[in-house]
Amino acid sequence: MHADRDKLLAHGQAWLQAGKIIEKRWPNWVQLTDLLHQAKELGPHAELAAEASAISEQRALLSNPDPVQALLGKTTDLLRLSLNHHVQAFQDDFTNRLASLQSDESWLKLTAADQTALFMKNGLKPAEVPDMSSATALEQALDDCPLARWAHKREALANRFDQA
Numbered sequence: 314m315h316a317d318r319d320k321l322l323a324h325g326q327a328w329l330q331a332g333k334i335i336e337k338r339w340p341n342w343v344q345l346t347d348l349l350h351q352a353k354e355l356g357p358h359a360e361l362a363a364e365a366s367a368i369s370e371q372r373a374l375l376s377n378p379d380p381v382q383a384l385l386g387k388t389t390d391l392l393r394l395s396l397n398h399h400v401q402a403f404q405d406d407f408t409n410r411l412a413s414l415q416s417d418e419s420w421l422k423l424t425a426a427d428q429t430a431l432f433m434k435n436g437l438k439p440a441e442v443p444d445m446s447s448a449t450a451l452e453q454a455l456d457d458c459p460l461a462r463w464a465h466k467r468e469a470l471a472n473r474f475d476q477a
Contacts, residue, residue, distance in 0.1 A: 334375050342374060344448055345385045351455045352392055361388050389448045392455065396445060399463035403440045406467055410474040411437075420477075431477045440466070 349365055352358045361384065367373070368380050414420050420428065432438070443454030458466075 338374055338379060338381055341381045341385055344452060345381055345388060347452055348385070348388045348392060348448065351452070351459060352388060354460065355391060355395055357391055361391070385448060389451055393445045393451055395460055396443065396451070396454065396463070399460060399467070400440055400442055403463060403467045403470070406470050407439050410470055414474055414477060435473045435477045437473055437477060
């Protein structure tokens, strides 16, 4: 055993170094898997999921350069683009419907207080643009309101404006 001392110390150091790398990279891996789940309805999901699966199957989490970071960036960019699209579509639809409502004769006969009350009652308000400044912020924004819900929110606008 004493003869293998240097070899065992070298292996121990290698394991410690691997542990430090895992500790550093594991949160990104978990975040990637969470974001991939959010992207499952998007076209490029299959390709991104295949890349993640390859990293896992090849046990490449410890590889250099870090394969997760680039994939996390691609996934984040895809989700950010999609979320921006949904938010903008909601805002555009809201703005168009608001302009139509504000030019309606019946609406113009209402007092400002009555108009405000109808807005409140029907939950009519422009969308708040979620924070998408980082992968973590984007993940939180999608946890709060997934992409599918943005589509439902937009579909509900017509009904809400009709009720106003």
